[in-house]
Amino acid sequence: MEKLEILTESAKYDVACTSSGSSRSGQPGGMGNTVSMGICHSFASDGRCISLLKVLMTNGCVYDCAYCVNRKSNPTRRAAFTPQEIADITMQFYRRNYIEGLFLSSGIMRNPDYTTEQLIAALELLRNDYKFGGYIHVKAIPGADDALLSRLGLLADRMSVNIELPSQGSLEKLAPDKSKQSILQPMGLIKERINENRYDVVKYNHAPRFAPAGQSTQMIVGATPDTDQRIITLTEGLYKKYGLKRVFFSAYTPVVEHSLLPALDTKPPLLREHRLYQADWLLRFYGFQASELLDEKAPNFNPLLDPKCSWAVNHREQFPVEINRAPYEMLLRVPGIGVRSAQRIVKARRAGSLDFQALKKLGVVLKRAQFFITCRGRMLEGLKVGEHTLLRSLMSGPELAQFQGPQVEQLSLFDDAELSPLPAAAALPAAALETAITAEGAAFDV
Numbered sequence: 001m002e003k004l005e006i007l008t009e010s011a012k013y014d015v016a017c018t019s020s021g022s023s024r025s026g027q028p029g030g031m032g033n034t035v036s037m038g039i040c041h042s043f044a045s046d047g048r049c050i051s052l053l054k055v056l057m058t059n060g061c062v063y064d065c066a067y068c069v070n071r072k073s074n075p076t077r078r079a080a081f082t083p084q085e086i087a088d089i090t091m092q093f094y095r096r097n098y099i100e101g102l103f104l105s106s107g108i109m110r111n112p113d114y115t116t117e118q119l120i121a122a123l124e125l126l127r128n129d130y131k132f133g134g135y136i137h138v139k140a141i142p143g144a145d146d147a148l149l150s151r152l153g154l155l156a157d158r159m160s161v162n163i164e165l166p167s168q169g170s171l172e173k174l175a176p177d178k179s180k181q182s183i184l185q186p187m188g189l190i191k192e193r194i195n196e197n198r199y200d201v202v203k204y205n206h207a208p209r210f211a212p213a214g215q216s217t218q219m220i221v222g223a224t225p226d227t228d229q230r231i232i233t234l235t236e237g238l239y240k241k242y243g244l245k246r247v248f249f250s251a252y253t254p255v256v257e258h259s260l261l262p263a264l265d266t267k268p269p270l271l272r273e274h275r276l277y278q279a280d281w282l283l284r285f286y287g288f289q290a291s292e293l294l295d296e297k298a299p300n301f302n303p304l305l306d307p308k309c310s311w312a313v314n315h316r317e318q319f320p321v322e323i324n325r326a327p328y329e330m331l332l333r334v335p336g337i338g339v340r341s342a343q344r345i346v347k348a349r350r351a352g353s354l355d356f357q358a359l360k361k362l363g364v365v366l367k368r369a370q371f372f373i374t375c376r377g378r379m380l381e382g383l384k385v386g387e388h389t390l391l392r393s394l395m396s397g398p399e400l401a402q403f404q405g406p407q408v409e410q411l412s413l414f415d416d417a418e419l420s421p422l423p424a425a426a427a428l429p430a431a432a433l434e435t436a437i438t439a440e441g442a443a444f445d446v
Contacts, residue, residue: 004089006079010059010070013250014105014139014162014218052103052137053093057081057118061107065175067164067223069255070107080109083121091130101135101157102126112143116152123155137213142182146189150210153193158213158245161186166234170224173260187242190215194243214245221276222269223252223261227299229290232279236290239283249276275301282307285339286332309335309394312372319372320379324353335394336369356380367393 058080059070069076081089086104093099104122109115119138126132138156140149153159161183165171168180190211197210217238219231235247251268254261279301282288286308293307294300302310312319312335321330323345331342341363348354348362355375360366370380371390 003079003081003085004055006077007056007059007081008054010076011054011056011103011105013069013253013255014054014103052101052135053090053099054103055081055086055089055105057086057104057106057115057122058109059107060109062110063108063175063177065164065177066256066258067174067220067252067261071256074256081122083118083125086122087125087130087132090126091132094132094134101137103137105139106141108141112141113145113148116141116144116148120148120151120155123152127155135213140186140190140215142178142186144186149186149189150193153190153211154208156211158216159190159211160216160218161190162218163234163238164218164220165224166219166226166231167224170226174224174258184242187215187217187238187244191242214243216244216246216248218248218250220252221249221273227294228272228276228279228301229294229296229299231276232283232294233290235276235280236283247280249273249280271303272301275303275307279307287329288333304391304395308333309368313390313394320374321372322374322377323359324349324376334369334372336365336367336372338363 056070058078059076060078060080061068061070061072064071064073068074086102090099090102104119106115106119109118119141123136123138126136135158136156137158137160138152140152140159140161142161149159163183164178165174171178171180193210194214197207200207219234221231231249238244238247251270251273252262253268254264254266257264279288279290279293282293283290288311293311301307305313312333318330318333321334323331328342328346331337331345332339337345341359344362345354345359345364348358353376354362356366356370359369359373359375366380370383371393373379
């Protein structure tokens with residue numbers, strides 16, 4: 001129990017923990033199964049969502065990454081599980097219905113190959129001896145031999161290789177034992193094995209599945225001066241080149257004292273992490289490109305507006321769009337219209353033209369969408385709004401509380417129905433904006 005306390009505490013900063021995305025049926029004499037819909041979730045004391053037993057094989061590490069609580073130079077309590085202990089704990093917790101699967105990672109013991117061998121031994125006990133059919137997410141160790149990583153992938157449902165820092169310059173300063181090549185190489189190997197396995201599964205009925213839930217990665221936000229533009233551009237490249245299922249972002253929580261890292265009393269940039277997740281959603285489901293969301297002139301997301309609203313405000317020449325004629329791809333770019341509501345609009349307008357009341361029934365958030373759409377050639381009747389009212393309508397509650405602009409506006413008989421431009425980011429209250437960051441070092445070329 002003391003080991004478990006130490007090693008689960010050390011694993012809590014890794015957020016690359018997801019629902020399964022794979023199906024593994026139960027076998028006679030075995031225990032557990034994995035379904036594609038996902039698995040049960042619980043919440044840790046720090047508010048993060050945990051769906052698995054998240055634990056390290058060991059928090060001892062031969063690397064000295066400055067941002068890591070488990071670095072070798074950090075004076076902390078150390079512990080290590082044997083493969084047998086990992087298997088026993090997982091089975092005991094599963095029988096008690098505490099968990100639905102296992103998320104297993106590790107510090108580097110001796111070297112990457114030895115660490116990977118220990119991970120393989122634990123998973124082989126679970127799969128072969130205990131006949132465990134539940135979900136397993138395992139971390140691939142950068143620098144490990146390709147043959148070992150291939151064996152590991154046949155035992156796990158999902159694999160992940162953490163990038164951690166989004167530029168080569170940041171790696172050289174804060175994680176000198178790691179390199180861009182050592183991280184991207186196993187990503188390429190995993191993608192290659194997954195593609196090969198798809199062919200094998202079709203050709204051979206009982207071919208073992210290689211990481212059927214795909215691969216993911218994690219990036220730390222706020223530990224280095226890398227901009228949001230660099231992070232989201234790298235994210236887009238990883239999706240395109242390596243076929244990742246998810247890229248996770250983790251707001252850096254200062255846990256160690258270091259001259260190159262934020263002070264210990266610095267608050268984690270949770271709002272910035274949230275904006276990156278919103279932008280990630282736009283890349284994966286809304287057809288946006290990273291270059292559309294940020295550029296060199298505006299390298300960081302506006303903390304007051306979500307990325308989609310910010311894009312719409314900055315591209316007012318493309319609005320309003322006519323709901324009854326706009327293509328599906330353009331509907332997705334309207335604030336207040338999501339994937340489901342866009343699909344419903346396309347389906348419903350085949351039977352007749354839509355008005356604003358119909359849109360509300362279809363799930364459109366008119367509070368946001370009304371400024372950017374027309375129905376039957378007309379905007380919402382009586383819609384006359386100034387720049388500050390528009391901004392307040394597009395912001396959520398917590399963001400609205402930060403906005404210190406004028407709360408009232410003088411009514412006039414001669415207000416123009418067209419929208420007025422929003423104030424530039426530089427004109428917004430300084431306290432509500434994050435400090436602009438100058439990036440250092442070369443970005444990953446993926």
